[in-house]
Amino acid sequence: MPHVEILSSSVRNGRSSHRVALFFKKFIEENKLATATILDLNEYQFPIFEERLRFQSNPTPNTLEFASRIKRSDGVIIVTPEYNGSFPASIKNVVDLLYDEWYRKPIGISTVSSGGFAGTQVLIALQFVLWKIKAWTVPSQFPVANVDKSFDELGNATDAEATNKRASIFVHDILWCIEAKKRMESN
Ligand SMILES: Cc1cc2nc3c(=O)[nH]c(=O)nc-3n(C[C@H](O)[C@H](O)[C@H](O)COP(=O)(O)O)c2cc1C
Numbered sequence: 813m814p815h816v817e818i819l820s821s822s823v824r825n826g827r828s829s830h831r832v833a834l835f836f837k838k839f840i841e842e843n844k845l846a847t848a849t850i851l852d853l854n855e856y857q858f859p860i861f862e863e864r865l866r867f868q869s870n871p872t873p874n875t876l877e878f879a880s881r882i883k884r885s886d887g888v889i890i891v892t893p894e895y896n897g898s899f900p901a902s903i904k905n906v907v908d909l910l911y912d913e914w915y916r917k918p919i920g921i922s923t924v925s926s927g928g929f930a931g932t933q934v935l936i937a938l939q940f941v942l943w944k945i946k947a948w949t950v951p952s953q954f955p956v957a958n959v960d961k962s963f964d965e966l967g968n969a970t971d972a973e974a975t976n977k978r979a980s981i982f983v984h985d986i987l988w989c990i991e992a993k994k995r996m997e998s999n
Pocket residue numbers: 822823824826827828829830893894895896897898924925926927928929930931959
């Protein structure tokens with residue numbers, strides 16, 4: 813079974829987008845699609861970027877553990893809030909930190925907003941950064957509008973049927989890329 817890391821990127825006090833990360837973990841596990849764990853940037857509390865991991869002489873165990881979890885994962889879901897039309901600095905902080913860990917990594921992006929436009933202005937900016945680092949962003953999206961009404965604090969969707977349907981398309985797209993990559997690498 814593939815393993816998916818869910819990158820919960822908001823480090824804001826009282827954040828809401830973490831609800832979407834909780835939702836994905838449950839959705840993936842309950843449907844036995846993959847194993848899934850949450851990489852919570854609020855727990856890591858990385859300092860602002862000083863140097864890339866591969867050039868650090870004495871990296872913290874925290875940094876090494878984070879890098880190894882990205883590297884070992886078969887795919888990643890990035891849950892990103894929209895801040896001023898872009899992604900939070902916490903994401904750029906960890907994209908820049910790593911390098912080959914991101915290489916050809918299948919990544920699905922879920923944009924989250926408390927407003928009605930579902931944070932979709934983040935999408936192109938984040939896709940570009942991930943393309944530059946040579947990750948593999950999948951075409952499906954999972955935009956979330958009105959996050960506080962759409963999900964409760966435990967990650968349960970208000971409209972479970974419609975949300976599960978959208979999540980299924982999104983996650984299966986990531987799984988397709990994971991499988992395609994595996995087949996290419998076994999040739
Ligand atoms: C600094 C900042 C800027 C924000 N800018 C936007 C924005 O441009 N568009 C938007 O839809 N929501 C914006 N929001 C609201 C977020 O959508 C909201 O905080 C949402 O709950 C997701 O972020 P969270 O996980 O930090 O809660 C902003 C929030 C903050 C803290």
